[in-house]
Amino acid sequence: MPDCSTPSILNRLDLKTLRLFAAICEDGTLNGAARRAAIAPSAVSKRLAELERALGCDLLVRDPKGMRLTPAGETLLHHTRRMLASAEQITLELAEHARGVRGFVRVLANLSAIVQFLPEDLQAFLGVQADIRIDLEERPSGGVVAGVEEGAADLGICAGGTDTRSLLAHPYRGDRLVLVVPTGHPLADREAIALAETLDYDHVGLHRESSIYATLRDEARRLGRPLRLRIHVPGFDAICRMAQAGMGLGVVPEHVHALLGPQMQLAAVPLKDPWARRTLNLVVRPGALSPAAALLLAHLRNAP
Template sequence: MAKNLINPARVDFVTLRLFCAVVQTGSITKGAAQCHLALSAASRRLSDFEAATGAQLLERSVQGVSVTAAGHAAAQHAMRLFQGFELFSSELADYSVGYRGHVRLWANMSALTEFLPQALADFMAQQPGIRVDIEEQLSADIVRALLDGLADIGVFAEGTPAEGLTLAPFRSDELVLLCPRAHPLANARKLAFADCLDHDFVGLNRGSSLLELTSRAAADAGRTLRMRVQVRSFDAMCQMIAAKLGVGVLPLAACKETAGPRGLKAVRLTDAWAQRQLMLGYSANRPLSAAAQVMVDQLLLPGGSGTRR
């Protein structure tokens, strides 16, 4: 059966912005107010939008509105369109004030904590005419952003599904078990991860590549992680571990400077996965801009900010 495609002429950014505001607030009245539209005009726009899509996007009631499955899909695409338009406006504005290029770099927490600060400082010093926007994101979200064109370059954990990307090894980091010095595991010089699973853990929030890695390793050992606390950063992990709320696995570079002052010890893990590779990736189907290519080349220089293989 042939699909009835939406006529772009029947959808404008004002209507898309209104629809997103209604979805976020759960109210046509509040959405209209956010967009500075009269309620009657907002209702007409939403009805016309639904007619254009050929699907019911909102369910209306005296309590407000709820979003249908089709409405959730429409909202996700509308947000991507807005992000794309904002990037479009921002990049053109950069050129108007003298920048020669604009690179959008997304990286996971490990890369931003350990390797990228100095690499980016060096790059910006050598390329002052290139503006760099940096975002910390989960590895899987970085891949999606590269495929959707929201990011130019990404750095993320090896093993993240990345079909459609060109990949190069960037850096490797060593994962260690961090625990208080008075903890029973602190007496070991090296440990197998399976020998740690009788203890409570502190970890990152759901969706992080590190949580997925350690959860999978526990499952391979026929166990589950006793996850007691989940936080959003390596520094917060260190604080929770110092408070004796559990042990945790994190990159050595993320904790080696603060472990001693906090009364913590980093114990090396004997598991092969504890030597983790970070990958640099970009779309295989969309050419890099000249500015993004310059950044890739510099980050992967032998003996420099990265290692090309």
């Protein structure tokens, strides 16, 4: 009977074995994985058998097309990829420390924060703290919260209405949403407009996980009207480009229009709905931050 105690399992999950397992999954054959690892196929087969025996379950099964993952194998592959990525990141960061880097800060932020505010705020921070490295990744607001909770980042920036669950939240910046339309559009000369007045027109929306799209969708439902969404796009630049081409109305933060709109001959009409004025929040896990992360948090909380 296999020993399934936690220490025994962990002893089998060394990086070499995990790399071999990932190679088998990616290549689909033991021979292909053996060629990639420059070892004999029999050694790969033996290592896989030992791993399955230690875990007490089959990870791969043979079929006419090669090796196929079992449900347990899919679970292990998911965690294997994360562990190998973490091991690679450890190597890179330690090499940076050897070159004099004092600390790393991992940041997750939504698109609004990255486009509008973080370029200047991070530039100002790194101008003073040149020996700190920042790893910035874009995620939708819900993904920011999940990533910080899971420890994938030291701090995050998300939309103010996001459920921050166990995290501590601090105000960061505020923005206002505007409607972007070509300068010749019937709505272009309005001083302000409510979303309800735009629902007879086609819209161009951000991806489905974005907080802006969710707000527009939910508000249209509250009004009892459909949101005539013509297309989803991944970013604000694509919204502006689609609006310029006459594909539909777009909703973006005011500062985004200031950056992109004039050269595309797009007018910005402020939305007068209360939800159009938003807050972006900084989120961190309770407890002590690393010195580098604490410095960045303090800098962003004091941003103008």
